[in-house]
Amino acid sequence: MKKNYKRLFLFLSVAVCTVSTVFAQYNITLRIVAQPAAHVEDSIFAAGNFTNWQPGKKEFNFIRDSGHLSVQIKNIPAAVFEFKCTRGNWEKTESTATGADRGNRLIMVSADTTIDITIAAWKDDFAAAVKPHTASKNVHLADTAFVLPQLNTTRRIWIYLPAGYDKSKKRFPVMYLQDGQNIFDEFTAGFGEWGVDESLDSLIKKGVPPCIVIGIDNGPERMQEYNPYEFKDFGKGMGDAYVEFLVHTLKPFIDKHYRTLSSKNNTIIGGSSMGGLISFYAMLKYPGVFGNGGIFSPAFWTAKGIKNLSDSTSNMLTGKLFFYMGALEGEAYLNDMNEIVETVAKKSDAMIYTVVDPRGQHNEQAWRKWFTGFYKWIMADGFNSVIELEN
Template identity: 40%
Template sequence: MMRFLSSICFSALLLACTESSTTVSMPSTAAANVQELPFEFVVDGLDRQRKVRLYLPTDYQTSEQSYPVIYMLDGQNLFDDATAYAGEWGVDETLNQMATTEGLKFIVVGIDNGGDKRMNEYSPWVNKRFGAAQGALFTTFIVDVVKPFIDNNYRTLDDVEHTAIIGSSMGGLLAHYALHAHPQIFGKAGIFSPSYWYSADVFTYSKDHKASLDAKIYVMYGDKEGDGMIVDTTYMQQQLREQGHPRQNMLFKRVLGGEHNEALWRSQFADAVRWLFSS
């Protein structure tokens, strides 16, 4: 087995990304069809509460259509510069445009990160430096608490084929885990700049808990994110191929000039969604 390379140099940035920029007052940039749910969800087993942000298609109130759902991590960074760490992803503006020009419409459920708890909540595996593994509990929270609420209160296509999870960095690690741990729930995963360096257990787990062969796996990273990122994602691609995951259901994309930041993830979001939900 190829030696697992740990890119610990990411850790300072990853820790910095846990805090949203709420100390500076600025106007919201979220579109009118984005809302914060008026209560926080309890994360069982962690004794924490979590805010959820919801994007509904612009025609939601006037149509009877049901929509695919994308669950996204780091909800603070998705829709609004006022809460984002280093610039929002522009998910709302991007999807509004895609709905108009391409007819692609989705519900997006943005689940906030836990600030200084983010590293632990987004990893299912213990890390000697960063401590406890809480990712399995957090994923169960999404599956058993958030998803049922969304499906019961909004017009969703709730089957596995129409349910995706997307995350970046540590969120990319958790999205990878969620696809393998809950193949009956998530049929698609957008894995942006994944922190495979955090634990070599991600490789072992992916062998022992294979994703559904129908699952679509989109892994994206920048060529300026460091040698560790390139080596780890390449190894994961090789491993999934050797496990028999169909090539047409995997896309590993290396972005020229891409760095480990919100700008890269924002620039690739539309392409990821198009590919994940293509026939």
């Protein structure tokens, strides 16, 4: 009974109200009414949570009809959906007129309707050099081509060392974050950065315990590397090999070359979307290595076996798990996460903090917004520590 009290005390959520019609199905027509003169011969696709975020799915190719390019999304429930227009991949996505990242478009479905779309510009028509470097002075490159022997490839590895690291003899907890190019630097981030370095710089000055942060870049096979299971739209999963790389290659290297606290209680893993999935999987597979996790907008829908694995191995989890989902990401994805959370809460001794942001979307801006609260909570001591998260 005491254990359950502690869990419920920390199982917090931002309230969200949703209204949906369970059995109603609607047809939505997306129609492009204006687009840039460049690339008019290229195929354009709608890519969103109704396409499993695949940027070039042929069923969602805009076809010219009555003078406009349009695509119909058939038989979808009353819900909120997110999407962007692409020319087949995420490097060729729509942007603002100045080349800045465009936020996801939202459709609030409650009836058959037609949505008119104006595409201001395409992201790949703007040079990457116009983006500023924003990494703080505490961010360094541990390696530009670190070898992943388990996957026969190399990857850039970032490291954040707390201010004063080089002048002290202290040892620090370590956080391993996926999609490293999106963590510290606007220049390398595809759709905006998390601002992890700025967040930690500020929090540490205010007395929050410091830690080392490792950012591991994703690669061209991200959808497979971050998935331990085969998924029909992406192919065979490589997640087991990737997690073995984290445990048997990267962590030993970091522990050897930097002043770390290497125990599971001082080792944190996190990521978003597919990165959230593989981070949670790593905790289940190696509960003696990763004691705490930040699971942001996890793509559990791509991993058919994750629910059964959670049911069979969650009893090994004893640390802290922070789960986040934006209500605007879609009810189905939220339900998937909540089912996992309920399993972990029932089976394990872990402390769980769940946030559902009623205005949250599936993007870096949302994950940046909640990272500070996650870090404050994950670094707090003891079962009775509750950190107030801003919404």
